[in-house]
Amino acid sequence: MPATIHQTIARRRQVIDTFKQELIRRLNLPYVPEDLHEDVSLLGSGLGLDSLDALEIVLCVETCFKIKIPDENISVLRSINTVVDFVIEQQDAKGGQP
């Protein structure tokens, strides 16, 4: 496996693990990180979180990654993977590293 793929996976895995652990802790979800598929819907169907939970997710991203999700960018909260995409994009924009 080329190093670039290793690096891509390792970086993504790190963001995913951090986010899942904090999400479970903050929302007291009855799961371990391995139970949460990264594409599971955060709001409505899937985990079925509500608007208050959405605020917790936004705070979770701020706390873990020092990145703000703007109010008008609520579509970021579609799934764990879309949140992770946003975090990685923002990290890249800031210079590449967390």
Place this chain on the structure above:
Amino acid sequence: MRISPLKDQLAAAGAVFRERHGVEVVSHFGNLQTECGAVRDAAALADFSFVRLFTLPETPGIDFLDALLAGNVPKIRFGRVLHTFLADKNGQLAADCFVANNDQEFIFLGESILPDAELDALLATNGGEPALKDLSADHVVLSLDGFKSWEIVKKIFGADVIGLPYLSIENYQFAGEPVRFIRAGKTSEFGYLLIVPVKIAAQLFATLKAEVEERGGRLVGADAHDALRLEGRFFNIFREGERVRDPLPLGLQWMIDLEKENFSGSAAIKERRVAGLKQKIIGLAADAGGTTLKTGAKIFHEGQAVGEVVTDCVSYVLNQPLALGLLPLELAFSGLTFRVGSPEGAVVRSISMPPIMPKSLTVKLDEM
């Protein structure tokens, strides 16, 4: 083969039918792209009478369903709906279920990949015969979906309909008959399931069809719903569910009450969970016009076959083929590239799902 009570109306409207697990369903009405577009941009009506539909009295309905289903049935609050699944004794998926707590009754809607007789036998092994009343023969289920579908239900059933939260049930009247009304939907646009007595089904179907068409929408079939579910990353038991069967690689842990001691198939599912996941599904996308991202195609990484495509569609929103692939855990990340069909086949990318932003998210119903 079980046939919808609305078959004549559907056929008159140009429906093309197919069989799915012993049930006749509408495949399409001639133009898949137009049907998908109707949901995304306007409103669409579909016959969902293929679902198995039961009513149970609250007692012993709660205990019966809780012993059967993966989710926690006693926790369903009055007027709310639980999305969960039914597995067989081996922990393999049998039905994707909505369970509604509706006054003195519980409603069970199952999208089943088992023929009716096999599902009945599975239910009977859990002592279902005395408690379950099958509504499938004398009711139809209509699915009204789309960006503008809320306008239609508001007009027909009243303004309070639009205040219903996702996954809730309410009872309304149409032409003097009761209609059980569920806000659900698996397209990522607004969606409603209407459980309608057969005696008024044709009348309500015609009314909804006219309202949908007035808004630029149309009748749609199962093919469109299959594509829309994938585009919105809603689980589809008739596609990836049927092909994979194991709820864990499919990412359905959220449908399971992991603290519940027993449900149908629980021992097998818990055993596999403890053993750890080896594979899971991930979204895939190909360039516009690509034709190799098809269900059953092998997925290659560095010349080795590592997985397969378990469902596919064309996204008309993104204008590109989408799919779900079952891949080893260590490769199930978005942002990677693979080849499909052969080691030198077309390049596809793993992507984060859902890849679209539904229009309905831009509508604030509580401000209407």
